[in-house]
Amino acid sequence: MKIKYSLLLALLATAGLIAADAPKPEGKPDAPKKGEGKKGPSKPESVSDADWKKFLDASKAAQSDAAVVAAKAKAKDAKSEDEKKEAGKAVMEATKAAVLKADASLESVFKALEEAHGKGKKKK
Numbered sequence: 001m002k003i004k005y006s007l008l009l010a011l012l013a014t015a016g017l018i019a020a021d022a023p024k025p026e027g028k029p030d031a032p033k034k035g036e037g038k039k040g041p042s043k044p045e046s047v048s049d050a051d052w053k054k055f056l057d058a059s060k061a062a063q064s065d066a067a068v069v070a071a072k073a074k075a076k077d078a079k080s081e082d083e084k085k086e087a088g089k090a091v092m093e094a095t096k097a098a099v100l101k102a103d104a105s106l107e108s109v110f111k112a113l114e115e116a117h118g119k120g121k122k123k124k
Helices: 002-021 049-062 066-077 081-102 104-120
Strands: none
Touching (some): 049 081
16 A cells, blocks of 8 residues: 555656646746736837837826826726727827927837837738
């Protein structure tokens, strides 16, 4: 009886070690840990690092613009899905306007972002 129990334990331990070394299945990647999520748009390849830095700085500054703050407050109060979508669009438009008001040369960055976003969508 002791031998069977020992063999069973050895077999289970070996199976556990083999399973730990097995490659992870492809497909769904591991979920990001808390606080490691995506924090904004990805930089399009056609945008220079200097322009991207200016864009990020202007976007951050635009968050305190009165129109953006008002649009965010309205989005927070939205109840239905349609209201939420419209409010989200309003926040994006207010942010874009505030960024362009701060630096009109960043229009090219918005165009690059729209092109990159359009490539990810399927056209009907």
